[in-house]
Amino acid sequence: MARPGRPAMPKPDLNPLVDSFLDMLTSERGAAHNTRQAYWRDLADVSLYLRNVRSTDVDKATTEDLKDYLKDLSEKNTRKRCQ
Numbered sequence: 001m002a003r004p005g006r007p008a009m010p011k012p013d014l015n016p017l018v019d020s021f022l023d024m025l026t027s028e029r030g031a032a033h034n035t036r037q038a039y040w041r042d043l044a045d046v047s048l049y050l051r052n053v054r055s056t057d058v059d060k061a062t063t064e065d066l067k068d069y070l071k072d073l074s075e076k077n078t079r080k081r082c083q
Helices: 016-027 033-052 065-083
Strands: none
Touching: 016 065, 033 065
């Protein structure tokens, strides 16, 4: 269930390296479940952007791909504030 005010996201299959990172957060770093979920949401969002807009995956993303993602996020937040 999505938080109030946040649209539900599709549950994409994440790159195995992302899953390994999330496992490391909880097992080695002792991250709380909510922390893992927050990381998952952010990594799922960037993964979907990279697949749908840039036709690539997290493990092959370039600096430019990630800059474009951050620019897209910034533009979405700016539009949301102006409404």
